[in-house]
Amino acid sequence: MKRKGNSKIKLLIGAGIIIFSLFQYFSNSEVNEFTGKKQHISISVDDEIAIGLQSAPTMAQQHGGLYPDQKYQQFVDQVGRKLVHNSIAKQTNYKYDFHLLKDAQTINAFALPGGQIFITYALFSRLENEDQLAGVLAHEIGHVVGRHSAERMSKQNLTEGILSGVPVGIDPSTVQGAAALATIINMSYGREDELESDDLGVKFMIDAGYNPIELIGVMKIIKEAAGPNKTNERLSTHPDPENRIEKIKEAIKKYKNSSS
Template identity: 80%
Template sequence: MRRGNSKVKLLIGVGIVLFTLFKYYSNSEVNEFTGKKQHISMTTDEEVAIGLQSAPQMAQQHGGLYPDQNYQKMVDRVGQKLVDNSVARQTNYRYDFHLLRDPNTINAFALPGGQIFITYALFSKLKNEDQLAGVLGHEIGHVVGRHSAERMAKQGLTQGILSGVAVGFDPSTAQGAAAIANVINMSYGRDDELESDELGVKFMIDAGYNPAELIGVMQILKAAAGPNRTPERMSTHPDPENRIEKIKEAIKKYGK
């Protein structure tokens, strides 16, 4: 009887995995702005809605918005200049730039659909407007590259496969699959960062900024991480030194 139950469980597990794979791979399109083939299950309007809905909560997690309107106006001006002079202007996204109060967390990030954030901790370490353009250009790259939407679809794929493995196989197999999935998802994250660096370089050049200043941003991030930073293979971000090499290649590729 047990063997019969095991067979049924195995068939159900395999069915879940196959359905998950079909669902993921049937949603395929080429990003018209990057030329990259992607598996995404949401529309650009849905991305915008998710970003707008999540923005207040993200700001709250970092102590709210920075009170100095002059700094905020500078962030808005630089961000808008990058959008107006690049392919970002041709997308259906609504770009908003937010300077967060957080004085400790050196970070910048983008939500789906165009909501872009930079913490005061990072803003205060930037040496010039070009470096600010580098940070914001990189984050605009995440939006244009639809990385959040792509990540959500990949997480759905991972969760579906793990659910199938958990139903159809023994627990140790499921744990091993989860560990492998985690490593794969991290590598996806690193690829997104490198693509956003390249797009950021292009957007900087298009808007008249010096793309070499993005290298200075990487040095700031490297210094902030300190000597005990997480090894690249265990991180969602590439090592800053590797990013610098790729940025130099992008400058050669797009430089006029």
């Protein structure tokens, strides 16, 4: 009888944790003034900037540090500044910095919260022209303007809260099911973020005078780098490059028509 009572208490505590996590997540709701998207974010812009600045040296170190050729770094800075100064990114309070990483093996680019943007030399060296570099950087600026990192942190806190609310001693298959659901939710949101950043990237390129068609060339480079053993889209945080290309074409048509 006592064990049954303990189980009920555990269930009540677990339910309380889950309800609190849900309340905390949904009570922090706001509309992004630059994208019009409703988001659940629990940190301020100043917090995002501080997190990005604090994390930047560690991220650079993980990729072998910064690329030593200042000429290439200045080129990346120049293209990045042109995109920021000619788009809505300039109206945000973020401090945009662009970093060329020494890593010659990993084809990647990413953005930290608050405007710290990175591209590896492995990707940089495969780009064919300035417009393709602009496409990569514009996409990453889109992540910053879209506040995707901050939104992902809130979602991560929500899923961790839900998982911690699953009572100890409950059927292991239930715990595994909850964990799998949390993973699927985070992956789905990751794919949405990528598509929104592609869309914003196209707009930023057009605003800055770059040819957005070249972003399709970047997708082809990414697809080629993934090779035949790429992860199925449903199991990945990134959409398939072919699907991204179709969405990019739609965005180009949309923004070119709106500017004409």
